Amino acid sequence: DTGVSQNPRHKITKRGQNVTFxxxxxxxxxxLYWYRQxxxxxxxxxxxxxxxxxxxxxxxxxxxxxxxxxxxxxxTLEIQRxxxxxxAMYLCASSLGGPEQFFGPGTRLTVL
Amino acid sequence: QKEVEQNSGPLSVPEGxxxxxxxTYSDRGSQSFFWYRQYSGKSPELIMFIYSNGDKEDGRFTxxxxxxxxxxxxxxxxxxPSDSATYLCxxxxxxxxxxxxxxxxxxxxIQP
Numbered sequence: 001d002t003g004v005s006q007n008p009r010h011k012i013t014k015r016g017q018n019v020t021f022x023x024x025x026x027x028x029x030x031x032l033y034w035y036r037q038x039x040x041x042x043x044x045x046x047x048x049x050x051x052x053x054x055x056x057x058x059x060x061x062x063x064x065x066x067x068x069x070x071x072x073x074x075x076t077l078e079i080q081r082x083x084x085x086x087x088a089m090y091l092c093a094s095s096l097g098g099p100e101q102f103f104g105p106g107t108r109l110t111v112l
Numbered sequence: 113q114k115e116v117e118q119n120s121g122p123l124s125v126p127e128g129x130x131x132x133x134x135x136t137y138s139d140r141g142s143q144s145f146f147w148y149r150q151y152s153g154k155s156p157e158l159i160m161f162i163y164s165n166g167d168k169e170d171g172r173f174t175x176x177x178x179x180x181x182x183x184x185x186x187x188x189x190x191x192x193p194s195d196s197a198t199y200l201c202x203x204x205x206x207x208x209x210x211x212x213x214x215x216x217x218x219x220x221x222i223q224p
Contacts, residue, residue, distance in 0.1 A: 031208060033211055035211065040120075040216065041216055042116075042200050042202070042214025042216050042217055043156065043200075043212075043214050044214070045210065045211025045212065045213070046211075048208075048209065048210065048211055055209065056209060056210045058211070089155075091155055091156070095208055097208075098207075098208065099143070099144045099146075099208040099212075100146070100158060100161055101146075101158070101212060102158060103148075103155040103156050103157070103158075104155060105154070105155050106154075106155045
């Protein structure tokens, strides 16, 4: 499978715990995006990498959120001190420089 | 504030008929427009994109763009029950540099 992959697919955690998600983009795609989607809403942009550089961050990305793409390949999104409001589907997308973005299957986070 | 507006539906269409999905956007600087299909519990899947005024056809799908009216539509011909899903409209105004702005989606039901 050469599509975007994300792990884990599901994560249940208790409030206050830290969680980390991983995204592996389509091979050779230099752009990588993170989005968050809650029920009944469209995806909301969180952050964007071009190669290893994080070039844009949404105001939605509070100080508890951090994302990295250390070698310009896979990316991680960490949420510290999770809150119930963080429960959502976290989506990763990649592109080859153009605006078309291809999404991975997502990681569904439930914060108890 | 960039916004993309869609009627949430549900939109119910008989099998074999044409389904018409509409979207408006607020940012005149938006350059490209995307239609994604999302099945319940799954991630968005890119159907097609358009960036020039007029129509763009791909199989049973036709995207239409009217920049003067800030209006985008998607027509699905010969609708099939498998087309039943939520359709997300998205706009891009910086060539992907700050992510896509999504609408909330229209829930489409194709009645057999």
